[in-house]
Amino acid sequence: MTATTTTVTPATGTAAVRVRGARRAFDGRVVLAGADLDIAPGEFVALLGASGSGKSTLLRAVAGLDRGATGQFRVPDRRAIVFQEHRLMPWSRVWRNVTLGVRGPGLRSRALHALTEVGLAARADAWPRTLSGGESQRVALARALVRTPELLLLDEPFGALDALTRIKAQALVAKLWTEHRPAVLLVTHDVEEALLLADRALVLRDGRIAEEFVVDVPRPRALDNPRLLTLRRAL
Numbered sequence: 001m002t003a004t005t006t007t008v009t010p011a012t013g014t015a016a017v018r019v020r021g022a023r024r025a026f027d028g029r030v031v032l033a034g035a036d037l038d039i040a041p042g043e044f045v046a047l048l049g050a051s052g053s054g055k056s057t058l059l060r061a062v063a064g065l066d067r068g069a070t071g072q073f074r075v076p077d078r079r080a081i082v083f084q085e086h087r088l089m090p091w092s093r094v095w096r097n098v099t100l101g102v103r104g105p106g107l108r109s110r111a112l113h114a115l116t117e118v119g120l121a122a123r124a125d126a127w128p129r130t131l132s133g134g135e136s137q138r139v140a141l142a143r144a145l146v147r148t149p150e151l152l153l154l155d156e157p158f159g160a161l162d163a164l165t166r167i168k169a170q171a172l173v174a175k176l177w178t179e180h181r182p183a184v185l186l187v188t189h190d191v192e193e194a195l196l197l198a199d200r201a202l203v204l205r206d207g208r209i210a211e212e213f214v215v216d217v218p219r220p221r222a223l224d225n226p227r228l229l230t231l232r233r234a235l
């Protein structure tokens, strides 16, 4: 690989996230071809794109998890990420999973507080294997919340859930965002999910943000909203 530079500095000023010229190739195949991305503080942005278009690659680069990505990345230090799989540690009880890697006093009470926000305080001492898929994702959300993130990165967090559980989890994310107002980058291939939740929907294509749709619809939103139906046809 040729010499490249990656700059990761804390976001300052008016942007929560500012990415310029994000590039990533795997074995010579270019996935990110100089993508730019801006997210304002407290803004909810959905990133759409076909399967394999590089959504997760861009999210991982923003998260600072991909040392092979290059470009300028200004992102908050306080960020948290939720993947499609919950990634809970099976050998730790639920509350310990929530505070894994968190330092400081009062960890259990902080975990309980976060678990209360996702409606799972009663399962604090349970083992992860005893949870349903939807509950596990809520624990993953609590694990993100306990870090009081300025930026919440969500990579298809509802993708593995059945339809009804997914709708509930979407409503929970909407509630948590309203109450805490982190900047959010939600990767999804579900257009309706993007339109229900986000302030803006971006479309990743050919390694760049190719389209942007402002979802200027007040919350709470319903999918039969005429404006959403128009946006959905455009997407």
Ligand code: ADP
Pocket (backbone or CB within 6 Å): 026, 031, 049, 050, 051, 052, 053, 054, 055, 056, 057, 058
């Ligand atoms: P999306 O999330 O939009 O479905 P990804 O970002 O996961 O897409 O992947 C984009 C492309 O990059 C895919 O073709 C995928 O196979 C490839 N890719 C992603 N990660 C790796 C990796 N670690 N090694 C090789 N190829 C990868």
Ligand code: MG
Pocket (backbone or CB within 6 Å): 055, 056, 057, 156
């Ligand atoms: Mg993906």
